[in-house]
Amino acid sequence: MSSSAPAIEADAVTKEYGDVRAVDSLDLVVERGETYGFLGPNGAGKSTTIGLLLDYLRPTSGTVRVLGKDPRRDVVEVHDRVGVLPDRFGLYEDRSARQHVSFVAEAKRVDDAPESLLERVGLGDAVDDDAGDFSSGMEQRLALAMALVGDPELLILDEPFSGLDPHGVRRVRDIVHEETQRGATVFFSSHVLGQVELVCDRIGVLHEGRLVAEGTLDELRDRTASPDDATVEDVFVELTDARVDDGGERR
C-alpha cells in the first residue's frame, strides 16, 4: 500500500497561528521519484508546510500523509525514510562535522561513513572541524550531508541553496540529480528561482499560504500566457502579482 502511495499528500491542510493563516487549505500531491520545486516569496508558508510534513508543527485542519504514513502517528517510520535539510537551523557548535553526521546515522541505525557523505557535499577536508567555526555555506553543506544519511526515500530540502557560493549551488544540484537517479523523491523549497528550472520536474507556487499554481514549467507558462521563452522568474512574478491583487480584494 504505502510503497505505491505518493511521497507527499496534503489534503485541505490549514495552519493558523491565532488570526494569521500561514497555510490555507493546501492540496498537494508529490509523486514518487519526482523532483518538486516548492516556490514562493519569503513568508509564503513554505517552511510552515514543511514543518507540517515532518510533524514539527500540527495542522489546524486537514490531513498530511508522507510516504503514505501519518507524520504524527508514524513519526519514527516517516523520519527513518525521510532526509531533512531544515531552514534557519543551528548546529551544535562544539561538535565536529563528523559527530553531526554520525549522530543522525546512529539515530537512523545505519552505518553510513560520515567521511564519504561529507566528501560528497564538499566538506571532505573539514571532517573533524568544529561546526562552530563553519561559514554559512559550510553549515548548509553539513546540513545537507545530515539529510543524505541512510539514503532516504524522500529528501525534503528547505531553501537548500541559501548561503552557498556558485560551486556549492552546482554541487547541490548534482546531488539532487544523483538522488533522483537513485530513485529518491526530492521536495525542495526555494525563493531562488533560477535554480528551479534546472532541477525540477514540477513546480508548485505558494503565495500567502495558498498553492496558486502547479505544473511543469511549460504548463505554467501556458497558464500565465507567458511567452515560451519566459523564465520561471517571469512566470513566478506573473503568478504572485496576480495573487497580490486577489489578496487586495479579499481584504
Added chain:
Amino acid sequence: MRWSPLARSESRTVLTSKGAWILASLVVLWGFRPTYAGWDAVGRNITVGYIQIGVDLFLPIGALLVSYQSLIGERTTGSIKFLLGLPLTRTQILLGKASGRFVGVGAAIVAAALALAGIGLVEHGPFGLLPFLGTLVATLLLASAMVAVGVLVSTVTRRTVTAATGVFAYLLVTLFWTQIVTSVYTAITGVPVDPYEAPASGPLFLALRLTPDGAYNVLTNWLLDVGNSAELFHIVATKLAPGVSVNAFVVEAAFDGGGPWYLHPALSVVVLLVWVGVPMALARRIFTEGDAL
C-alpha cells in the same frame, strides 16, 4: 533503544561542559566539613555526611543549570530542527534528553561522592558501606528528580530568560521552604511555630519534607541513623542530644514515639519518585501536544 544515541549525545554534552565538573568540585569543597558535632553524631560515617552536606546545597542548583536549557537551548539555536527530524517520537526525545542529562549529572555527582569518600577514608578511616551506598542511590534519585524538573522547565518555556527565571523561582522557594511552610501553617491553624519547640503536627512535618532536597535529607539521615528530619545530619543529632537547644524540626524531638506513619523516612523515596515522575509526565504532555517549534 531508539533514543540511546540521543541520550549518549546529551550525556556527552554534560560531561564535556565545565558546569558539571564545577558542580562536582563544589560538592566536594562544600561537603568536606569535619565538625565535632558531625563526628559525635555518626563517627566515621561523617564521610557519608560530607556527601549529604555537599549534595544538599549544590546538586539541586547544579542539576537544574545543567538541564534547564536542554530543549530551550536547541529552540534558541535552531538545532531542534535536526533533533525533531530524527526517527524518534517526541516522548522518546524527552526520554533521551532527560536520561542523557541524568547520566551526565549522575556521573559528575558520583565522582564527587567518590572523591569525598576517598578523602574521608584517608582522614577518618573506613566508614559504613551500607549508609554510603544508600546515600549514593538517594543522591542519584535526587539528581534524577532535579533533571526532571529542569527538563520540565525547558519544555514549558519558550524563552531562555523565562526558563532561567523558573529555575531561580524554584531555588528560592526551596531555600525558604521552612519559612513558607511554617507561615502557612500558622496562617491556617493560628498556632505559632517555634522551631525550638515545634508543635507535634503531622501535616507540618510532612510538608517540610516534600521538597526534593528535604526528602533527600530525610532519607540520608535515616541511612546515617541520626534521626527523622529534613535538616542536615549533624543538626539533627545536636537537636536530639540532651541539654542542647537548636532550632530544627526533628520528629523524635516533637512527637512522643515516632510520630504518624506517614512521617516514616522510607516514604521519602516515594516523594523523590513523585518528583521524577510528575515533572516528566507534565513535560511529556506539553511537549507531545501541538507544535514543537
Added chain:
Amino acid sequence: MKRRTFLTASALSVASLSGCLGDAEYRITNTAAETSLPPISLSVDLPVADATIEHPAALTLTLENTVDDPLRIRSYGVWPFGVLALAPSPTPGEDTLKPTLFSPSYETTDRVEVSRGGSSLSLDGTPITRLLAPGERVSRRYELRGDDLPGSGTYYVVQNFDRRASRYSAGDDWKPLEYRIRLSIEEKRRLSI
C-alpha cells in the same frame, strides 16, 4: 559564558573558604612545666598532641615526691590536681573563658560533676588529703577537646574553681602547690587546599 564565569567565581570563593568550613582543630606543639618547689617535681607528657574532631588531645601530669619525707597533698574535687582548665594567662580574671580539661578521674568521684559542655559543679567542698610517699609518683590524664578551645595561642593550666588550688605540706603549714604548665597550641589543617 556569564554562567560559567559565575560558577568559576563561586567555585574559587568556595575553595578559598574550604579551610574555614569545618571546625577548627588543634595541635599542642609545645609543653613546658616548672615548679619552684624543692620537694616536688612536676612533669607533663603529651600522649595525644592533636585535638581533632575524632579525639581530644591528652596530657599526662605527673607529680613526684623528690625528698625523703612523705608529703601530704590536699586537693578539692579530685586528687592531687583538682579540676583543671586552660586559660590564656596563668592568673586569669574571673570572667575569662576557661576551656575545661577533662579527666577520667572526674568520672570516678561524686565530688564534682563536669559536663560535656564544659560546665562544672563542685558538689563537695571538703578537701581530700592524701600522702605522697618519698619517691612516689602520681600521674593523672587530662583531655582537651578541640571544640572547647576559642582559638590557637599560648595557654596555661589553671584551676577551674577559684581558690581551690591544691596545697602541700611537709609538716604543719600548708603551702600552695604552685606550678606553671604552658601549652603552645596551633591550629591544625587537614587538607592543604
